[in-house]
Amino acid sequence: MQNPPSTEPHELTAEERNPSGRTFFGQPGPLSNLFSVEMWERFSFYGMQGILLIYMYFQTTEGGLGIDEGIAAGIVGAYGGMVYVFCILGGWVADRITGSERAMFYSAILIMTGHISLALVPGIPGLVLGLLLVAIGSGGLKANVANLVGHLYTKEDPRRDAGFSLFYMGVNIGGLFGPLLTGWVQASWGFHLGFGLAAVGMAIGLVQYWVRRKDLPEDVHVVPDPLPRSHYPRWILIAVAALVVVGVLLATGVVNPGNLAGFVAILAAVAAIGIFAFLLTSSKVTGDERSRVVAFIPLFIGSAAFFALFQQQFTVVTLYSDNRLDRDLFGWEMPIPWVQSFNPVFIILLAPVFAMLWTKLGRRQPNTPVKFGIGIALMGAAFLLFLPMVSTAAVPVLWIAMILLVATLGELLVSPVGLSLSTKVAPVNYPVLMVALYNLSVALGTALSGSLAEFYSAETEGAYFGILGAVTIAIGLVMLVISRPVHRAMRGID
Numbered sequence: 061m062q063n064p065p066s067t068e069p070h071e072l073t074a075e076e077r078n079p080s081g082r083t084f085f086g087q088p089g090p091l092s093n094l095f096s097v098e099m100w101e102r103f104s105f106y107g108m109q110g111i112l113l114i115y116m117y118f119q120t121t122e123g124g125l126g127i128d129e130g131i132a133a134g135i136v137g138a139y140g141g142m143v144y145v146f147c148i149l150g151g152w153v154a155d156r157i158t159g160s161e162r163a164m165f166y167s168a169i170l171i172m173t174g175h176i177s178l179a180l181v182p183g184i185p186g187l188v189l190g191l192l193l194v195a196i197g198s199g200g201l202k203a204n205v206a207n208l209v210g211h212l213y214t215k216e217d218p219r220r221d222a223g224f225s226l227f228y229m230g231v232n233i234g235g236l237f238g239p240l241l242t243g244w245v246q247a248s249w250g251f252h253l254g255f256g257l258a259a260v261g262m263a264i265g266l267v268q269y270w271v272r273r274k275d276l277p278e279d280v281h282v283v284p285d286p287l288p289r290s291h292y293p294r295w296i297l298i299a300v301a302a303l304v305v306v307g308v309l310l311a312t313g314v315v316n317p318g319n320l321a322g323f324v325a326i327l328a329a330v331a332a333i334g335i336f337a338f339l340l341t342s343s344k345v346t347g348d349e350r351s352r353v354v355a356f357i358p359l360f361i362g363s364a365a366f367f368a369l370f371q372q373q374f375t376v377v378t379l380y381s382d383n384r385l386d387r388d389l390f391g392w393e394m395p396i397p398w399v400q401s402f403n404p405v406f407i408i409l410l411a412p413v414f415a416m417l418w419t420k421l422g423r424r425q426p427n428t429p430v431k432f433g434i435g436i437a438l439m440g441a442a443f444l445l446f447l448p449m450v451s452t453a454a455v456p457v458l459w460i461a462m463i464l465l466v467a468t469l470g471e472l473l474v475s476p477v478g479l480s481l482s483t484k485v486a487p488v489n490y491p492v493l494m495v496a497l498y499n500l501s502v503a504l505g506t507a508l509s510g511s512l513a514e515f516y517s518a519e520t521e522g523a524y525f526g527i528l529g530a531v532t533i534a535i536g537l538v539m540l541v542i543s544r545p546v547h548r549a550m551r552g553i554d
Contacts (some may be wrong), residue, residue, distance in 0.1 A: 086419070087223045088212040093272040095230035098205055100265025101168060102231045104175055105198060106404075107238030110397035111246045111254050112136060115379045116187070123251050125184065130514045131317045137510010138320040139191050140371055144503030146199025148335070151496030153200065160204040160211070160491075161273065161280040167200030168214040168266050175259035179252050190255070203496045209278050210483030210491070216279040218422050221480050222415040226474040229411035234261075236404035243397030252268050284489055285344075321510030328503040331406035332360065335497050344489040348551045352485035355549035356494075358542060359432055359478065360501045365506025365535045366436045366474050368512065369443055369528060370467055372506040373400060375513035377460070378537065394457065402461050406468035414472050428481050428550070429543035435473030437536030442467040443529030450522045484553045 082089030105510055116132035118124025127135070154163035174193030177186055182406045209227050213220045236262070246254035287295070309315040315323050339345055378396065381387070387394040418425050426434075445463045449455045486494030516524050 062180050085215050085226055085379065085415075087219060087226060090212055090272075090275045090277070090422045091209065091223055091227065093269060093275060094205055094209055094212075095227055097168070097269040099230040099234040100235030100261050100268070101171065101198075101201060101205075103238040104171065104234075104262040104265075104459065105194070105238070106235040107242035108175060108178065108194065108255055108305075109136075109140075109374055110239030110243055110256040111251060112139075113374065114382070114396055115246075115251045125187065129379060133379065133513040134319075134321040135317055136375055137371070137477050137507055137513060138324045139195060140374060141321065141324040141328055141503045141507030141510070142195045143198045143202070144499040144506060145324065145331060146196050147203040147496040147499035147503070148199075148331055148493075149196070150200030150203040151493045154204050154207070155284050155490060155493055159174070159281045159283045160207045161276060164201050164204035164208065165266075165273070167197045167204065168262065168269070170194075170197030171201065172259055172262040173197075175255055175262060179256035179259055182252075191376055192473050199499075202499055206479045206495050207483060208280055208525075210480075210486075211217065211277055211429035212497075219419065220368045220484070221425070221477060222419045224476040224480040225418065225472070228417075228472075228479075229408055232404035232407035232411065234404075236398055236401050236408060239367075239397040239400045243395040246397070247395045248265065284491060302464045314489035318496065321507050321514075323332065325504055325507035325511060328377075328500050328507055332497060332504065333501070334498040336360075339487060339490060339493070339497075342487075342490075345487045349485075349487040351549050351551050352553060353487070353494075354495070356481075356485055358539065358546055359429065359481070360497070362432050362436050363474060363478050363498070363501035364504040364508070364537060365532055366432075366439050366470065367502050368508040369439050369505075370471060370487055371502075371506040372513060373403060373464070373467075376516045377464075379513070379516065380455075380521075381460070384449075385460060386456060389457070393410065399457075399460060399464075402464045403468050403471070406465050407472070410468065410472060411476075427543065427547045428477055429539060429546040431473045431477050433536045433539035433543060435470040435477075435536070436539060437533045438466055438470030438473070440529045440534075440536060441471065442531030443525045443532065446525040447522060481553070485550060 084092040113132055114124065116127040116135065117129045118126070120126050150163055150167060154160045157163075158166070170193050173237070174190045174195075174197060177193060178190030180186070181189060209224060210220075213223060238258070242254040242257050245257050252322050305411050306315075309323075336353065336357065340350055343376075345353070378401065381396050381399040385399070387396070442463050445466060451460055478501075479495070482495045482498035483491070512528070
């Protein structure tokens with residue numbers, strides 16, 4: 061079978077990007093399909109992640125694996141980081157071998173297989189196999205589904221940020237019901253049935269996507285930079301060498317469960333530096349595109365800082381919910397994973413508001429660096445809100461809900477906007493790789509969230525939340541100070 065022929069990149073019109081002519085809340089019609097498949101994928105992902113940490117540190121008599129809490133939190137952070145690291149692989153495969161649409165579909169199949177492994181294979185082997193498959197599949201899906209959403213718009217279309225905000229609402233509908241249902245199933249019938257429910261959700265998403273995939277614009281099937289057949293042996297050797305290196309590091313104990321999160325953070329940082337260097341030196345990147353890549357560097361750093369705190373909802377906030385939160389509601393104890401559904405509830409309520417706001421403001425809306433600065437500062441402020449409860453023995457559920465509300469406001473100014481920006485500033489020849497680069501900032505932040513979680517305890521929580529909150533607010537203020545030169549370097553991209 062030969063590689064698909066190289067197709068010269070060209071800009072499709074708005075009508076060509078929405079061949080059916082249908083609309084979805086004022087957005088191109090195919091957004092509804094991508095909205096739906098991502099909703100089900102997030103249902104399975106967050107449903108599994110909602111019970112993952114407690115599955116690891118609960119004792120075997122409670123159906124868990126009995127792993128130390130600190131090590132378990134580090135593993136969760138490392139796993140979350142690897143999801144975004146694998147966006148590089150997913151982006152490279154799409155850009156050079158399959159195109160975005162096929163890469164996303166095959167990745168979804170891997171995700172479903174991973175959840176089935178967690179459900180059916182007992183103990184540590186099932187944990188390792190399941191997390192590896194879900195991480196690889198999620199990385200491939202995340203990079204490519206965002207690129208597919210970007211393909212629904214021209215670069216000048218002012219609806220783009222609003223469309224990504226609506227898409228992000230679909231993410232969080234899945235993120236809401238995933239932990240609620242898997243948490244309930246886990247509490248009632250055990251962890252493995254909870255993981256099985258996540259697999260069922262992913263299967264539903266795959267079927268509905270397959271039925272409606274024909275409505276996507278034709279350029280989603282294009283391979284931007286096809287890999288020549290003669291280069292296949294070289295890349296196969298590189299892949300084998302990488303697997304051997306990882307195997308040696310694990311076998312010798314250089315990389316172990318205790319330092320896995322730190323290793324993933326270093327890997328994400330090194331990979332990001334490599335991709336930035338590649339894009340800045342590539343002859344296929346124009347002068348304007350190169351300037352936009354440079355402008356993306358401070359936004360990358362700011363995004364990593366934001367997610368180093370935000371992703372602690374799966375580590376520190378889960379531990380906090382188990383040990384510090386009063387989950388008794390009128391004599392009924394709320395399952396631990398349900399706390400992770402507060403953030404999606406706020407997203408569902410607020411994402412349409414933000415989408416309407418950006419649509420109404422149009423070209424008068426704040427530019428991306430300003431949105432980032434405010435969002436990062438809000439995330440730091442959310443951590444400072446933990447401080448009044450340091451001396452409280454049983455923290456009210458409404459207090460953690462308020463903290464997560466402030467964090468959500470910051471998220472809406474950073475995450476969907478960052479995804480949208482990565483599709484706008486992407487060089488024509490490397491569209492998915494740029495999305496993967498944005499996701500590396502999330503990988504770095506997520507891995508750091510696991511490493512930082514190892515310093516958290518009830519005795520140190522005052523200093524922990526205070527220092528991290530203050531440092532993050534300072535980073536947000538720096539972003540606001542440099543927003544003008546960063547925006548100028550984006551060369552007309554808002």
